[in-house]
Amino acid sequence: MTQKDDFQLQGFLPYLLNQAAEESSLAFQRIYKDRYGMLRTEWRVLFHLGIYGTLSAKEIGERTKMHKTKISRAVAKLEERRLLTRQRDEADRRLEYLTLTAAGQAAYVDLRSVAKEYDAGLAEQFSPEDIAKLRQMLRHLARMT
């Protein structure tokens, strides 16, 4: 209970970033979980395919920095639920191209609109300049510059 030293955990960036990330993901998580039974890994894959169209698992890995086993499992789940299909590349048979089905597209479009609204709700708590600055700094910290 007693203050023992002056280190501020609330100022430590990795901690602060984690808390902010967790808190800010909570309500959105509930939506994709309740509505589609998805995990974080799964909506990420879904969004990448929704945004970029057909991609291989490898390309998704490069873009998300998720480990390949996570992607493999997320893809398997999404395929099982008929939200995406795979197509083997005949020129290089190690590769599989992943594409959303109509149902997958629909799920993506739905969740995308939720995400847009959700993001706007977060952003409106700050001035447009501050939010722009925040995004820029986060991209830099995430090495997504």
Added chain:
Amino acid sequence: MTQKDDFQLQGFLPYLLNQAAEESSLAFQRIYKDRYGMLRTEWRVLFHLGIYGTLSAKEIGERTKMHKTKISRAVAKLEERRLLTRQRDEADRRLEYLTLTAAGQAAYVDLRSVAKEYDAGLAEQFSPEDIAKLRQMLRHLARMT
């Protein structure tokens, strides 16, 4: 591969925050893991006790927003490694007060100095005003205002 729509995942705050949090925790994680075999839950408990002195598990939960089972298991591990001790509250026998041992204090002091340096390394990538603003916004998003 084809651009299919204009939604920017790189602008979606929950995603961006997660990526930044993950990336910025990586090197620090390696240190507490390699040096003390700790998990994220464990260094968080250690830091809270190091900073605030004696706390109950419940108080740690309020401060960290970690689930009580996580705390229970982290505390058990830290006790097992003789980094903290428990003392039952005789007035309310449900409560246990947790305090770092000398070894726990030493681990805390060591990791705190690592954290300070680490944080400084992150912070110096931006101007002091920008970093202050970032911290403030993150605290707000984390509801730690």
Added chain:
DNA sequence: TCTTGTTAGTTACAAAATCAACCGTTAACA
């Protein structure tokens, strides 16, 4: 051709997180 190495992706097993049920203790109140 025949290694040897690398790559895309999967699988098996261990470690960790989550969730619900649980125990002992205290509080509320009929």
Added chain:
DNA sequence: TGTTAACGGTTGATTTTGTAACTAACAAGA
């Protein structure tokens, strides 16, 4: 009191993640 609910904390079962080893396919050089 006696009974019921709430609380602090733990445990066990299930789910999810992480780590390594694996398969199948391709590539490069001798």
